[in-house]
Amino acid sequence: MVQIMLNLKPYKNLLKQHELSLTAVRLAVLETLEIHPHSDADKIFNIVKNKIATTSKQAIYKNLNALAERGIIREIKPKGRSSLYETRTGDNHHHLVCRQCGAVRDTDCFDHAPCLEPMCNHGFKVDEAEVIFWGLCPPCQKNLIKTERKEK
Ligand SMILES: [Zn+2]
Ligand SMILES: [Zn+2]
Numbered sequence: 001m002v003q004i005m006l007n008l009k010p011y012k013n014l015l016k017q018h019e020l021s022l023t024a025v026r027l028a029v030l031e032t033l034e035i036h037p038h039s040d041a042d043k044i045f046n047i048v049k050n051k052i053a054t055t056s057k058q059a060i061y062k063n064l065n066a067l068a069e070r071g072i073i074r075e076i077k078p079k080g081r082s083s084l085y086e087t088r089t090g091d092n093h094h095h096l097v098c099r100q101c102g103a104v105r106d107t108d109c110f111d112h113a114p115c116l117e118p119m120c121n122h123g124f125k126v127d128e129a130e131v132i133f134w135g136l137c138p139p140c141q142k143n144l145i146k147t148e149r150k151e152k
Contacts, residue, residue, distance in 0.1 A: 006031050011072070018070045025055050029063050030087060033073060037086040038095075038104040044085070078104075078132055092128050098137035100144075107133070 011030045015022055028048045033039060036047070045060045064085055067073040074089045078097045084104060092114050096105045109115040114129035136144065 006034050014072050018072065020066060020070070020072075023063075024052055025059055026063050026067070028052055028055075029060065029067065030073070033085055033087045037088065037106075038076070038084045040082040040084050042082070076104075076132070078102075094129075094131040094133065096133045096135065096137075098140055099134050100136055100140040103137040103140075105137075 008027055008031060011027065012022055015026065020026065025048060028051050029044055032044050032047045036043065039047075041057070041060055041064060044064070045055070045057050048055050048060060064073070064075075064083075068075045068085065071089055073085050073087055076084045076086070076095055078084065078095070081102065088106065092109055094107050094109065096107055097103070114126060116129040116131065118124075118126065
């Protein structure tokens with residue numbers, strides 16, 4: 001495995017600001033999400049476990065919750081799947097999710113965040129629109145065409 005050295009200093013500062021201790025597991029979780037955005041807890045656990053053999057799935061969940069609660073990471077919940085996490089926060093970008101293989105891609109807000117306005121806001125001051133665009137990613141579209149040809 002290639003070791004990528006990331007600059008974790010901004011995260012160390014963030015953790016301090018939020019009065020979270022700089023544990024090895026916490027930093028490993030953040031590093032994993034920097035390299036593999038939109039990972040779920042299982043994937044993060046498997047990667048962190050390679051570095052820190054003593055970690056548990058429970059510890060990963062606890063850390064993910066603590067980081068998400070403080071807005072250091074963002075949690076997205078595509079329906080029917082486990083939560084995915086990413087370090088790209090604060091810009092209210094949206095996600096494209098492939099219905100077939102589950103691939104996830106980021107897409108920016110159209111203009112300013114949130115780029116969607118409710119028809120009637122009922123007096124709410126809206127600061128976030130949670131949008132998931134569902135469809136088929138390019139490889140899955142190709143596979144679909146192949147299987148359709150085979151069936152003919
Ligand atoms: Zn796909
Ligand atoms: Zn994202």
